[in-house]
Amino acid sequence: MPTLEAKDTLFKKKTTLNCRGKLLSLETPLVMGILNLTPDSFYPGSRLGSPAEAVQKAGQMLADGADILDIGGYSSRPGAVDISAQEEQDRVVPAIEAVLQHFPEAVISVDTFRADVAEASIAAGAAIINDIGGGLLDEAMFETVARLQVPYILMHMRGTPQSMAGLAQYDDLVVEVLDELQVQVGKLQQLGVKDIVLDPGFGFAKTVEHNYELLRRMDDFRIFGLPILAGLSRKSMVYKSLGINQADALTGTIAVNTVALMKGADILRVHDVKEAKQTVILLEKTKL
DSSP states (O other), X not given: OOOGGGHHHHOOOOOEEEETTEEEEOSSXXXXXXXXOOSOOSSGGGBOOSHXXXXXXXXXXXXXXXXXXXXXXXXXXXXXXXXXXXXXXXXXXXXXXXXXXXXXXXXXXXXXXXXXHHHHHHHHTOOEEEETTTTSSOTTHHHHHHHHTOOEEEEOOOSOTTTGGGGOOOSSHHHHHHHHHHHHHHHHHHTTOOOEEEEOOTTSSOOHHHHHHHHHTGGGGGGGOOOBEXXXXXXXXXXXXXXXXXXXXXXXXXXXXXXXXXXXXXEEEESOHHHHXXXXXXXXXXXX
């Protein structure tokens, strides 16, 4: 693996994503709004019970400036209940279709680690695959992404949502996360996948202290020359550190999102689109 000191000279950062023929520019950081078609996502305010509710929420997020809508049907919070691929698909596909019927220009990513669900979602109109498993939870995922030729968000995680809490053990957190991501990036590139986004996996097989170490050193991930997504919104690293609950964690989320942007994040995945968009706008004004 190249030394971290070489990150500014060896790689030229990719600045666009090809989403079904629509080029999304990453020159200015993007905001991805979270739409959870789940009854048990960790933040109750994000839970949606039907495609109609997803359409309503999507409309508000788009009005607030969302660049991408991330639709998921499987709760990945620690200890979440496992559901079948069919149940997950039955949640996300109708929601994708309904949102696109009302907002045909919307760019949708599907939040899934299952290749079959990803493929059905792309067929329904989604343009990006956001895989918390980083290709490790479904051996067919990478081949599916390569065949579909859609942007792929590669997240770092160990184990499954049910087992990951017990796997948060590292000798050198950042080096190990980088090494494990590098293996998966290499596989994707060998298969010809062109648009890869990296997600360090805040909260996934990471302790609160691990999450802050990742955030402090997030610019190290630029070594790959790939876009970086930061998913920090209302997570335990925010509310546990402040002694509050998820519902009161917006101010803290804005703070950590600001740090992530300063460290090179290209996409913020958030529950609160308006506030994230405002953060991006104001931080862009500070650039020379």
